[in-house]
Amino acid sequence: MAIRPIRLFGDPILRRPAIEVVDFDAEVRQLVSDLTDTMLEAPGAGLAAPQIGVGLRVFTWYVDGEIGHLVNPVLDLSEEIQDGPEGCLSIPELTYDCRRALSVVAKGFNMHGDPVTIQGSELLARAIQHETDHLDGILFIDRLDTDARKAAMKEIRESEWFGLERPAVRVSPHATGGFGL
Numbered sequence: 001m002a003i004r005p006i007r008l009f010g011d012p013i014l015r016r017p018a019i020e021v022v023d024f025d026a027e028v029r030q031l032v033s034d035l036t037d038t039m040l041e042a043p044g045a046g047l048a049a050p051q052i053g054v055g056l057r058v059f060t061w062y063v064d065g066e067i068g069h070l071v072n073p074v075l076d077l078s079e080e081i082q083d084g085p086e087g088c089l090s091i092p093e094l095t096y097d098c099r100r101a102l103s104v105v106a107k108g109f110n111m112h113g114d115p116v117t118i119q120g121s122e123l124l125a126r127a128i129q130h131e132t133d134h135l136d137g138i139l140f141i142d143r144l145d146t147d148a149r150k151a152a153m154k155e156i157r158e159s160e161w162f163g164l165e166r167p168a169v170r171v172s173p174h175a176t177g178g179f180g181l
Helices: 026-041 122-135 146-158
Strands: 046-048 058-063 066-077 081-088 091-101 103-109 115-121
Touching: 026 046, 026 058, 026 066, 046 122, 058 122, 066 115, 066 122, 081 122, 091 122, 091 146, 103 122, 115 122
Parallel strands: none
Antiparallel strands: 046 058, 058 066, 066 103, 081 091, 103 115
16 A cells, blocks of 8 residues: 655646656556555545656546546547536645536546546546546636636635645545545
């Protein structure tokens, strides 16, 4: 079991697009294991490699009792939209309603380099979109309307974790009704 520190809002790696995985080797398998262990410990509904300081296009999820991972995802989003509470392990204790596609078809690879397709709706679709955003350097607060984003930024600036020099694993906002991704 390898629990890795989760990078918090303000860490530059969270804003950098991650690079595609080209070698499906033991390091990628260890990364998936570390992501899974860290996500479950936090706990969260998902975790992307940049959130633990690794700039590769890999993420894990834990939704409805199912654990999964995807490498180099490409998404096909439904036109139908959902609004719902969203949080992030890199922005602790913050939950806002965020608009996402209701369903998604995600194509990519497993940790061994085998092609996979994941179809999901509602929470799984939200988690896959959220984590893929992380791989593109996008945070969920970037998707909020102007007023909600301003309120979120105010909450972040006033939080006790903001500006910490060392990354720290934080508890997700599960207890406050949202979910950490």
